[in-house]
Amino acid sequence: xRRIVLAAAVLAAILTTNSCKKTQEKQSLTKEVSFKxxxxxxxxxxxxxxxxxxxxxxxxxxxxxxxxxxxxxxxxQDDRGMLFxxxxxxxxxxxxxxxxxxxxxxxINSKNxxxxxxxxxxxxxxxSLPSEAPAMLVLEVNAGLSDQWTLEPGDxxxxxxxx
Numbered sequence: 001x002r003r004i005v006l007a008a009a010v011l012a013a014i015l016t017t018n019s020c021k022k023t024q025e026k027q028s029l030t031k032e033v034s035f036k037x038x039x040x041x042x043x044x045x046x047x048x049x050x051x052x053x054x055x056x057x058x059x060x061x062x063x064x065x066x067x068x069x070x071x072x073x074x075x076x077q078d079d080r081g082m083l084f085x086x087x088x089x090x091x092x093x094x095x096x097x098x099x100x101x102x103x104x105x106x107x108i109n110s111k112n113x114x115x116x117x118x119x120x121x122x123x124x125x126x127x128s129l130p131s132e133a134p135a136m137l138v139l140e141v142n143a144g145l146s147d148q149w150t151l152e153p154g155d156x157x158x159x160x161x162x163x
Contacts, residue, residue, distance in 0.1 A: 040057065043149060046155050073099075088136065103140045104121070116132035
């Protein structure tokens with residue numbers, strides 16, 4: 001009888017330890033991520049080349065960063081954005097899984113021209129939000145800013161990485 005009780009106690013301890021570990025892992029995955037300035041980006045009207053906005057940007061250019069994007073963040077300042085940089089120019093599609101605030105998603109081709117904009121993408125929505133033309137870059141900014149800046153297809157961006 002003592003062996004059965006001892007075995008049950010050991011099994012309970014193992015299960016409790018694994019459960020706590022999984023809880024800790026889940027908590028670390030959902031910890032809010034803070035902004036890290038990696039570059040600067042200007043948005044310009046096509047017909048005048050006038051700058052309508054300048055942003056500090058984070059750059060997502062590897063698999064983990066592009067999959068995670070702005071997930072697990074509560075908000076973003078209006079003078080910031082995230083630029084996704086891809087190796088190829090294809091039609092892209094984004095969604096808002098685990099993104100807790102609304103965004104405008106701006107699709108940009110290899111010539112740094114805006115090809116389409118998905119406005120006011122809703123938080124936590126997993127609906128596919130596709131580009132209307134092939135894109136190599138995607139810029140995410142707070143919802144409403146693309147209208148405030150009167151951005152439209154054909155407008156351009158200029159960006160640079162900072163050290």
